[in-house]
Amino acid sequence: MATLDKRSPNQQILPLTAKTNSNDHLEIGGCDVVELLQQYGSPLYILDEVSLRGACQQYRDAFKTHYQGESQVIYASKAWNCLAICAIVASEGLGIDVVSGGELFTAIKAGVNPELLYLHGNNKSESELEYAIACGCIIIIDNWLELKTASNLAESLGKCPRIMLRITPGIECHTHEYIQTGHLDSKFGFDPTEVESVFAFLSNQTALNCIGVHAHIGSQIFELQPHQDLGAVMIKWFKIAGKYGLNLTELNIGGGLGISYTESDDPPSITEWVKTVSNSVMAACEAEGLPLPKLISEPGRSLIGTACVTAYTIGGGKTVPQGRTYVTIDGGMSDNPRPITYQSQYLAMVANHMSAEADQVITIAGKHCESGDILIKDIKLPKTTAGDILVVPATGAYNYSMASNYNRIPKLAAVLVDSGEANLILKRETYEDLIRQDILPHKLR
Ligand SMILES: Cc1ncc(COP(=O)(O)O)c(C=O)c1O
Structure with missing residues (x-):
């Protein structure tokens, strides 16, 4: 485990371990983001273990310092509930807040002590x-x-x-x-x-x-x-x-x-x-x-929000005469419903040209059949071409957990990164996964 940092993770836009490496690529948890996409496919959620554990420890330690009675931090897992994340926060001594039988089942399956679960x-x-x-x-x-x-x-x-x-x-x-x-x-x-x-x-x-x-x-x-x-x-x-x-x-x-x-x-x-x-x-x-x-x-959000980024691959785009330049990515409102739901604002960076000069104003459009599927309006970024990697930071909270299969787009994979090692924590959905619960009644066959 990489050493911890004193910065408060919720005040950083990027994960604590983010840096630009010698290839001018974004690196998180010691892993090159471009290489992660080559290995795990695009788009991809990339979760930094140091930031998540660091936030858990800062909450825990601050209560020990500032509260004279007993205290317990519990993770509001509605922010992002899956086996690996439940196991990480539980290993940091946190309890878990769940809001449904499904979240409860996941936490129990992750081995969380039921005494520390709150429904x-x-x-x-x-x-x-x-x-x-x-x-x-x-x-x-x-x-x-x-x-x-x-x-x-x-x-x-x-x-x-x-x-x-x-x-x-x-x-x-x-x-x-x-x-x-x-x-x-x-x-x-x-x-x-x-x-x-x-x-x-x-x-x-x-x-x-x-x-x-x-x-x-x-x-x-x-x-x-x-x-x-x-x-x-x-x-x-x-x-x-x-x-x-x-x-x-x-x-x-x-x-x-x-x-x-x-x-x-x-x-x-x-x-x-x-x-x-x-x-x-x-x-x-x-x-x-x-x-x-x-x-x-x-x-919830302040524990995991800034620990994760979403990396996309840039596709085509268009420039409206006397209007905006749209650049399209291979994801959008199904993996990040926050902009269309709450008009949330995000930053972005081009992960394969980290130090290139930001000399154009573009609008990042998602790939869904919805005019409102715009991830970021009017952001200053370097010139991009198809195949470049766009990273949107602070996507750890209420992104995967609110993700949908709108337009039958499979949900993304997620990797946990630390000290140069990446571990898959959520498999990418396949087309077969999409029809797993479908039934074609006899009379339609
Ligand atoms: C009951 C309850 N507790 C905790 C949270 C977590 O809030 P946040 O992610 O803002 O920390 C929520 C989220 O809205 C909530 O509804």
Whole structure:
């Protein structure tokens, strides 16, 4: 394993190990990106192990330094859930937040300790709840139906699962409206006006062991103030629980720390964020005269976002008279749906001519049958020709996990790179994979 770096990975656009090598090629984890594409095909997700492990360690170490009670970092695996990534974060001592039976299954198959798994979701099915109870993971209860279903299931299975309650904190933050979750008009969690009745319900039943409360205010947040405010709001819920004889011990403040996609992004470092949430919870406990809870955080994007790049091969293009120059790549919205979904901005570089002068303004178009499949509008890059390799950084979070097979395009392969070694962690889908679940009924044959 290459040595770790003190830079906060979420503040770097490229992975920590990225550099230009003597061939003027981009190198990540000691591997030449151009050679990786020759070996594994194009397009390709390239994940830097040093950046991912470094981010895990920075979160863990910062809580040890700044929080005086017990703490646990859990990886919000919705950012990118697969066997290898679950195994890496678990080996760094992190727990894992899952939001579906499928994510839970993957984490269990990766060998993650179920005691450190937290099941989220605003509409868990009975079978997902039953699976979670049988595994012994912690369930974050989102609403009344789920609370009652979990209680009935626990009783019939003769188990007493640990649960936490997701409550909407009523805290607004500045991010895309689709990834704001903490404001009152949100589909997630119990409304704060319901807190007393939920605790009253829990105080009268023994099938569920309520260990704490959870809130998540949104994603890709650069301000510290919303998280600064969160501690006091949540510790008040601890106080109310006490009135109903419930002894809560865990407080989960969610994730949300942003990352740098472009030079204009300026997120706080992992350490600054941890210090803010730690101080906020410690101050709130002191004000309310309560002992420090076990403090849980569940970052996703800031753990893995900048650890990965996507490398594409450039194809054709066109110049509109008196208009834009389009350059097309062999991927697009199916491997990175963020630009079309959230109008997200990205940078790019030509990985086989790293020091060439950027002397043209081009628009990078995806290959999908959709006018909106534009990865980057008006970016200054060196002259490119078909066959050049274009790298888009910061594609580790919500790219593979939100990828689709739109236009029946197979999902990409992913490699994990470290110290000059590359290991395949996701195989490229084949055309056969695409029709694996298709059925041609007899009458159509
Ligand atoms: C409940 C919950 N926890 C954690 C996260 C992770 O957020 P982020 O990737 O911004 O750290 C999310 C993502 O939106 C979430 O919904």
